[in-house]
Amino acid sequence: MNHKQAPHLPQEIVLFAQNKSVGVGSTNWRRDIVAKFHSYLVDQGLRPTHQRHVILTYLLRSTRHLSADEIFKAVRKEDVTIGKATVFRTLRLLEGCKLARCVMKGNGTAYYEIHWDRPAHDHAICVSCGSIQEFECMDCQKQQDRLASKFDFTAMGHRHEVFGHCASCRRAGVT
Amino acid sequence: MNHKQAPHLPQEIVLFAQNKSVGVGSTNWRRDIVAKFHSYLVDQGLRPTHQRHVILTYLLRSTRHLSADEIFKAVRKEDVTIGKATVFRTLRLLEGCKLARCVMKGNGTAYYEIHWDRPAHDHAICVSCGSIQEFECMDCQKQQDRLASKFDFTAMGHRHEVFGHCASCRRAGVT
């Protein structure tokens, strides 16, 4: 009973940027991620299925943050048989092995992106159009050390989202 | 049609720490908040009802972050007639006038607290027991200015949550 299906991690521990990222340094990181997912599955005694592959490669092709439903609709076009449940199960799997992460825009929906080796990045979210601008906040990393010494709190990761208006929405006269 | 019921702000613009806080400097801030809510309602042509009062004062009495359902159950004991919908409607109202704010623990549920005049604070959330330690991160404020100049992004507020293990859970051997 070690590992059946997706390991049922409490949602809390995956819905934020992990402190350590994947570590894909190659120029063809997309291929590396596919390989990593494959070996992760095998290692865990899970099965590299067609659906899991389709979902991951769709994620890899996208540059945006995608909701589970968007992924479902898109992937459904490539393979009419893929079910919504599988999309959720696969996303959870990808979070579990830290190949994907998600942002909460604040409307109760999770938006996913592939998470590879680059500095942990945070998000500036436009409350008007919903667009997401990524940025680095090195101070947030330092803050975690401060928490450790001040409250004896061991940080595993964080979520930092700034809400406001993007340049184009403001130009368009949004207040 | 100016103001009926709660102003239906998109949820995005209230689910995070506002840059400006309430501005209650008095020693009896609880009373001030009740008064502020009252005059806010009157100003907007809304009505200071018994239910709204009960919900606010319950929030003021609590020191924890409460889910809407916890508030509902508690308030229900004081007044058997209060409905769940009213709790949600009142919370939205309190967010709207910036007397309350909420944290998203990551499990899809919003946890509320009263938000009065003190430095904007962020949250260290224990993924094991769910306890929340508040802290200040002045760097996050600076970061917002940097965003403005770098991406022409106008920040209105932010959410910064650090996930990890609190001291007592770690002592208890949680990994």
Next chain:
DNA sequence: TTCTATGCAAACCATTTGCATCCAT
């Protein structure tokens, strides 16, 4: 063959809404 993974639909859960009624002004 064995046991995991899947699709579907139903279940869940937090939150919102429609509506008849209630109540503050």
Next chain:
DNA sequence: ATGGATGCAAATGGTTTGCATAGAA
């Protein structure tokens, strides 16, 4: 009396689960 506010129950919408079946090893 007027029009906003309430409680209830039903609706919503994202996500999860139960179960019989499909499919990888």
